[in-house]
Amino acid sequence: MTDCTTSFDEKDFEKLESLLYDEGVTFLHQFSKTEENQDVYAFAIYWNESNDELFFAINTLDCFQWMEEQKYSSFPKRKLEWITGAKYRCREFGFQYERCDFSPSLLVEWDKYCDVVRKYRNTYYEAQESKTEIDVEVIGNWTQLKERFLQVILNVYKKIENHFDLLKRSEDFIGFVDTEKWRLQDKIDWMKQTIDEKTFYRVFPEIERLENFLTDLSGKNIQEQKEFWLRAYMDFGFGLDTERTKVLECFERGKYDVETHLVHLGEEVVGDLVELIESMEKGHKRKELLRTHLLSMIRKIGKADDQSIDRLYLMLSERYAERSGQHDFVRILYIAKTLHKLRPDRYPKPIKDDRGRFSNIHEFGIEDRI
Known part of the structure; x- marks a missing residue:
């Protein structure tokens, strides 16, 4: 060292x-x-x-x-x-x-x-x-x-x-x-x-327009704010050309900027992020990447209600039961890391063995069936 x-x-x-x-x-x-x-x-x-x-x-x-x-x-x-x-x-x-x-x-x-x-x-x-x-x-x-x-x-x-x-x-x-x-x-x-x-x-007149736009949006109720940023995130994620992306691109804002705004919404948006993760079928490459980014956002927020925790835990147990290869272990570990971040007193830090497998899954209360 x-x-x-x-x-x-x-x-x-x-x-x-x-x-x-x-x-x-x-x-x-x-x-x-x-x-x-x-x-x-x-x-x-x-x-x-x-x-x-x-x-x-x-x-x-x-x-x-x-x-x-x-x-x-x-x-x-x-x-x-x-x-x-x-x-x-x-x-x-x-x-x-x-x-x-x-x-x-x-x-x-x-x-x-x-x-x-x-x-x-x-x-x-x-x-x-x-x-x-x-x-x-x-x-x-x-x-x-x-x-x-x-x-x-x-x-x-x-x-x-x-x-x-x-x-x-x-x-x-x-x-x-x-x-x-x-x-x-x-x-x-x-x-x-x-x-x-x-x-x-x-x-930089465009910055004043951007700040006015964000001020107007922040004045709306939380549900409208969540809907705008969540839809914008998915539009950017799937490369869709929509009114939302056009508005944001006028201000040189992209997917990662939208992530920042979602994180700033805090715990209020975690349930919606979990719902998006649940809605994405497994095996779709772009959707798997988005799932990873959504989990990362939840970790950055660092807070979640018990219902969201239960849904993430169910997701972990289901993905672990359905695992079929090395890539599945990586995705499973992302979910486990998120649970550990949100409830460190309940869920330990996930550990990988030399082959990249989840070696302490039993500490999450999930049976390791080979």
Whole structure:
């Protein structure tokens, strides 16, 4: 197991923040002296926690127009200018200040931080590969390190903001912090921390329309909300082109975004999710995948009434009695994991043997008939 004892304390974060600020200002000064310093529409600090990538980035309207003509001529302009589109995708920006540009002093501190985070990341993956329990403290420390660094780059951005006069900015100039793993709502929330509301909605009018749509929907009774999101989920799941999918696709929302809304409805929707699982016949590949995702949603919600628990237990016993191969064991384990998540005091953590079979089914009160 990887040793995670190396630390990165508050003084280290303060030093890293100071060095990043100095480098960001250096980047602005360097760029401001170039001929390209015209119609700058975006500045960003980008971080990819998966591979320790970090850079400052600038883009101009000329650069975006060139990219649009050369790479995205067949794409609708609306998709390119959407909040997650190429126009605001940091890796597409024409001017970047990255690791190879960093000063030696920044490299020392950045590598020190990355080494510590990498040890936590490796510990996590090693535990997954060996199927061993991950120390809760390890996960907690890793999460704190990532969250603290996000605060560092947000602080750096807000200090660098005082030097934006160096840039010849467009009317709709924006600046933001971005990461690779954020979902749409994360991106919106973080952009709103660095962009004033009036500018944000002028640049991204579709987000205001989306928020108004979601506000109107949340004002309806819970049954109407459930019906909309459940039907939308199934429409996306089966690739159906319906009014619901069209509305959501206008806002660049898909199946996984619908999952998020269903999870937010909480325990109220669990019975409906169980009913959907029950309604899907076995052996249908797409439906089996949807069953797996529906069970995953129930685990994320983490709560269920006793009736839903009883239905899941019946489903487990029936699927186990009807099992016929390795794939059936995988699906059975998903149901058992869900029961364990919802009632850990009643149902143990399911255990797989070396052949991937359910080795402690008897602890669920189900007889193992071979």
